[in-house]
Amino acid sequence: MTSSTSPRRRLAVALVPMALFVALVALLVFGLGNDPRKVPSPLVGKPVPEFRLPELTDPSRSVTDEDLRGRISLVNVWASWCNSCRAEHQALMALSESPDFQIVGLNWKDDAGDANRVLRMTGNPYDMNGYDPDNTVGIHWGVYGAPETFVVDHNGIIRHKHIGPIDRTVWEETLQPLIAQLKAEQ
Structure with missing residues (x-):
């Protein structure tokens, strides 16, 4: 200066x-x-995005947005390489026994062989499981990572997005009350 x-x-x-x-x-x-688990989703309150994916365990079948209409769905984004997904797996297995909702997997950025191996070894909590290796559908759902779980009502409207694994606290404080509310609305 x-x-x-x-x-x-x-x-x-x-x-x-x-x-x-x-x-x-x-x-x-x-x-x-x-809290990174409280990232708001612009999709909450909106219909699920249109999609069609091969079914992970039977690629001759498809999983589509139409499969998310008619009953309450938990859409769980997971991958075989995801440690947090493994941590939540037993909770999903226990939840899969409920007749109140279906659990739909979105196998994300994964290898089909690895994913099927994990399901054979640990059990398959999913009623159906879309295979999205290239994030084609995940990007339209606003997926940040795995695991994430979307609650979809019987009309195909996304009502909640949870980022991170489902555990007892998440189930009891957030998901279970929401599902009870959605059942009452039916």
């Missing part, structure tokens, strides 16, 4: 990096304070 620069101008130039630093720290604190 030249000697002709005023002290006020030098102070303003010196404060710019400090203001940027404070703004970045504020954004970091804000971001760390948010």
Whole structure:
């Protein structure tokens, strides 16, 4: 800076990096304070996106958006490589015994052989399982990662999105009351 620069101008130039630093720290604190499982989905309250996927265990069959009409559905996004999906698997197996809803898998960015091997070894909680290796359908559902679970009502409307594994707390505090409400609405 030249000697002709005023002290006020030098102070303003010196404060710019400090203001940027404070703004970045504020954004970091804000971001760390948010729960990533509470990312709002623009699809909640809207019909499920149209789709057609091969059925994972029987590629001659298809899984479509029409399969999500007529009864309550839990659409569970999962993959064989996903550790959190493995953690929630036993909960899904227990839930699969309920007559109140169907569990529809969306096998996401996976290898069909690996996925089928996991289901053979650990059990298959899914009434049907769409195979989406290239994220063709996942992108239209706004999938961020696995596991994610969507609650779809009997009219094919997405009513809730849960990011992360389903465990006892998620079931008892969120999903079970919502399913009871949806059943009462039928």
